[in-house]
Amino acid sequence: MRTPLTLLSGVMAVLPDHNVNTDSIIPSAWLRSATADLARGLFGARRFDESGRERPDFVLNQRPFRDAKFLLAGENFGCGSSREAAVWALARFGIRCVFAPAFADIFYENAFRNGVLAGLVDETTWLALAAAVERHRDAPLFHVDLPAATITDPDGIRHGFTVPAGRAEALIRGDDEIDLTLRHIDEIKRFLDTATAERGWLYRSPLDGPLEPQRTTP
Amino acid sequence: MADSDRGAQPRAPVRTSPEGAEPPRTVFDKIWDAHRIRTLEDGRDLVFVDRHVLQETTSAQAFAGLARAGRRVRHPELTIATQDHILSTVPGRDETTNPDGRELLGLMRSNAGRHGIRHFGLDDPGQGIVHVIAPESGFALPGSLLACGDSHTSTVGGLGALGIGVGTSEVEHVLATQTLALTRPRPMRVRFEGARGPGVTAKDLILYMIGALGVAAGRGCAVEYAGAAVRALPVEARLTLCNMSIEFGARLGLVAPDDATAAYVSGRPFAPRGADFERAREEWRALISDEHAAFDRDEVIDCDRVAPQITWGTSPQDVAGVDGVVPDPAGFADARRRDLAAEALRYMGLEPGMPLEGLPIDVAFIGSCTNGRLSDLEAAAEVVRGRRVAPSVWALVVPGSQAVRRAAEARGLHRVFQDAGFEWREAGCSMCVSINEDVVPTGARCLATSNRNFENRQGRGSRTHLASPATVAAAALAGRVTDVRRTEVFAGEARP
Numbered sequence: 001m002r003t004p005l006t007l008l009s010g011v012m013a014v015l016p017d018h019n020v021n022t023d024s025i026i027p028s029a030w031l032r033s034a035t036a037d038l039a040r041g042l043f044g045a046r047r048f049d050e051s052g053r054e055r056p057d058f059v060l061n062q063r064p065f066r067d068a069k070f071l072l073a074g075e076n077f078g079c080g081s082s083r084e085a086a087v088w089a090l091a092r093f094g095i096r097c098v099f100a101p102a103f104a105d106i107f108y109e110n111a112f113r114n115g116v117l118a119g120l121v122d123e124t125t126w127l128a129l130a131a132a133v134e135r136h137r138d139a140p141l142f143h144v145d146l147p148a149a150t151i152t153d154p155d156g157i158r159h160g161f162t163v164p165a166g167r168a169e170a171l172i173r174g175d176d177e178i179d180l181t182l183r184h185i186d187e188i189k190r191f192l193d194t195a196t197a198e199r200g201w202l203y204r205s206p207l208d209g210p211l212e213p214q215r216t217t218p
Numbered sequence: 219m220a221d222s223d224r225g226a227q228p229r230a231p232v233r234t235s236p237e238g239a240e241p242p243r244t245v246f247d248k249i250w251d252a253h254r255i256r257t258l259e260d261g262r263d264l265v266f267v268d269r270h271v272l273q274e275t276t277s278a279q280a281f282a283g284l285a286r287a288g289r290r291v292r293h294p295e296l297t298i299a300t301q302d303h304i305l306s307t308v309p310g311r312d313e314t315t316n317p318d319g320r321e322l323l324g325l326m327r328s329n330a331g332r333h334g335i336r337h338f339g340l341d342d343p344g345q346g347i348v349h350v351i352a353p354e355s356g357f358a359l360p361g362s363l364l365a366c367g368d369s370h371t372s373t374v375g376g377l378g379a380l381g382i383g384v385g386t387s388e389v390e391h392v393l394a395t396q397t398l399a400l401t402r403p404r405p406m407r408v409r410f411e412g413a414r415g416p417g418v419t420a421k422d423l424i425l426y427m428i429g430a431l432g433v434a435a436g437r438g439c440a441v442e443y444a445g446a447a448v449r450a451l452p453v454e455a456r457l458t459l460c461n462m463s464i465e466f467g468a469r470l471g472l473v474a475p476d477d478a479t480a481a482y483v484s485g486r487p488f489a490p491r492g493a494d495f496e497r498a499r500e501e502w503r504a505l506i507s508d509e510h511a512a513f514d515r516d517e518v519i520d521c522d523r524v525a526p527q528i529t530w531g532t533s534p535q536d537v538a539g540v541d542g543v544v545p546d547p548a549g550f551a552d553a554r555r556r557d558l559a560a561e562a563l564r565y566m567g568l569e570p571g572m573p574l575e576g577l578p579i580d581v582a583f584i585g586s587c588t589n590g591r592l593s594d595l596e597a598a599a600e601v602v603r604g605r606r607v608a609p610s611v612w613a614l615v616v617p618g619s620q621a622v623r624r625a626a627e628a629r630g631l632h633r634v635f636q637d638a639g640f641e642w643r644e645a646g647c648s649m650c651v652s653i654n655e656d657v658v659p660t661g662a663r664c665l666a667t668s669n670r671n672f673e674n675r676q677g678r679g680s681r682t683h684l685a686s687p688a689t690v691a692a693a694a695l696a697g698r699v700t701d702v703r704r705t706e707v708f709a710g711e712a713r714p
Contacts, residue, residue, distance in 0.1 A: 018554050019433055019533055023672045028653040032304060032318045034278045034325070045674045050660075074554070076434040079467060080670060081651075082276065082369040084385035105438060105469050106369060106383055109400075113387035166260020177387070178287070181395045184256065184264060188397055191255045191266055199252075199501065201494035202268055202362055203296075 004174035010069025012142045013059050014130050021080035026089040039092035073100040078107025087114045112167050119161035242508030244405040245474045246440040249380050253363045262399045269364040270392050271348045272299035274326035276367030280390035281329040291333040293396045299330040300338040302347045304653050307616050307643035316654045346619020346645045349373035349587035356486025360475035360502045365392050369464045370587050376457035378475030403469040404514040409445035412522040417703040420455035421686040424462040425527035429537035436468030443473050447521040453482040454593040461588045462669050465534040475502045529671045529684040531562035540701045546570035566681050581664035582613040582694035586650035589667035589687050590618025595626050598691035599634045600707050607639035608697025614641040616648040652676045665693045
């Protein structure tokens with residue numbers, strides 16, 4: 001069970017760039033240990049200068065966005081490396097929902113696996129949300145209602161976002177994906193039995209004894 | 219809220235044949251369907267993972283999760299592990315040479331040992347970059363579905379396999395269940411027609427394609443690379459082509475297997491043998507896209523027009539022919555692309571209109587899962603042979619695997635590189651991801667055969683230009699970006 005996500009209130013920050021990659025979200029220096037302080041590493045090179053001082057012009061260094069719970073991001077957010085630490089860093093910083101016109105495929109999967117909502121918003125909604133943040137820069141407080149798939153802005157205006165029903169329900173219940181899959185374990189076993197009978201060549205060879213010495217020609 | 223997952227978004231209608239015959243399918247569809255266990259309630263497919271490849275930087279937390287839940291590795295015999303990302307590539311290295319790597323390298327070794335997984339550690343002759351050793355060992359096979367906690371898993375598509383790059387939670391999911399729950403990608407095709415000119419490699423083709431279509435164009439798609447120029451590519455070059463599918467935004471890329479693929483696979487340690495191999499080859503022959511199979515998108519690249527490519531910005535789509543110039547951001551129609559291009563030029567220290575040829579470089583890196591195979595080193599060595607690296611350039615060759623390293627040494631390539639002033643390293647990811655100690659100094663300009671030119675990718679403030687092994691080799695010698703077609707290797711050959 002993960003922490004269920006249903007209703008959330010918090011600050012929304014805007015990062016409008018297209019194609020923000022996961023190297024930018026969490027630079028590789030923070031991947032050297034299984035116990036690194038990923039919240040500190042979030043957007044590392046953009047948030048901090050060479051000597052570790054905050055860059056005041058970066059949105060997450062500005063009040064009230066230091067406490068952002070929602071991120072409004074640009075097209076193809078999370079492209080590049082599959083590093084799940086990109087999602088872990090966002091979550092540890094406190095961001096529970098990212099809204100964007102589109103997400104890179106692997107980031108999208110990683111987000112839901114960690115109880116982070118990746119909600120799709122169309123261009124009109126994106127602009128309306130960004131304008132609402134701009135109008136309320138002192139207190140850009142938004143409310144996300146996952147069951148209803150809506151975001152209420154500080155003026156009380158409701159905006160819709162898109163999330164596949166199954167994904168939303170899994171977040172609401174706090175599902176563990178592995179548990180869900182293991183419910184099908186008998187079917188998985190039957191599949192492998194059948195596949196082995198039909199395509200023995202695919203399953204037999206690596207099962208056989210120890211590896212022969214590596215061929216020197218790659 | 220949508221009713222089901224993104225896999226259910228509209229697809230091009232599948233044409234059905236009369237008389238209830240099987241509808242035509244793409245090669246992707248055929249392999250996917252053979253691996254689908256069931257379609258889940260949310261619309262995703264539960265697929266069987268034939269092969270799972272682990273590396274040290276994305277598996278530690280997955281094993282920790284397994285332990286917390288009291289689960290075991292379901293199919294260790296379908297799983298291999300290696301150390302590639304964070305290990306030192308300095309000759310004579312061990313797990314402590316890069317002190318920052320000790321924790322994760324040790325965890326990979328102990329986790330593999332505890333769960334009975336074959337581990338190609340840094341002292342094993344089979345060690346290397348995941349996407350280099352999976353094909354060269356015969357672990358990845360045509361028609362198989364392979365998962366790995368690394369985005370460039372699409373590389374094995376060069377054999378006609380489905381290579382799925384995943385995050386750590388999904389690595390844990392595969393370890394525990396040998397399956398993945400995935401949104402079915404939509405089939406897309408890119409046909410490379412015409413013929414490559416001299417000095418134009420698979421790397422140039424894929425960079426050109428990403429530049430022409432954009433880094434998000436493949437999102438949600440399984441991209442089949444087809445056409446005369448792809449058929450003519452040797453298998454290792456097809457691996458390079460498929461490798462950068464992720465830079466195109468695609469879920470995976472693949473080339474339908476053919477006789478060259480079967481010849482490549484034959485005799486490799488993990489490959490089927492004897493009657494099994496003959497049976498496999500029969501099945502691989504059916505792995506072609508049927509004549510009327512529907513693709514959601516079909517693109518054509520005219521290879522006759524492709525020059526050797528080099529990136530100028532901080533996204534793989536920021537690319538031009540080496541004989542071109544740095545573009546003027548004002549020329550981009552889209553306002554955000556304009557801003558990003560301007561920011562990229564500032565970061566890269568370039569001005570609009572500057573010729574790319576002649577740009578001085580500080581570092582030359584040859585290696586990575588994109589271009590770290592024997593044929594890549596041979597192409598670079600051909601340019602380098604008998605010449606010297608420019609005194610101002612730090613040049614290194616990092617073979618993609620120990621098998622590549624041994625094969626290159628058997629051909630004397632290490633001497634060619636070392637005599638020229640290149641460092642000759644042990645196998646690993648090295649300066650592609652720069653998570654070990656192979657880092658480009660701040661502000662330095664690196665010409666690299668790797669796959670990402672993001673800001674700070676090769677180290678803080680590093681300036682990365684992506685190109686082919688031959689182009690990087692030529693630049694290392696000249697100390698500046700050079701059109702490889704002007705070098706002696708290609709002199710006298712007809713220009714395209």
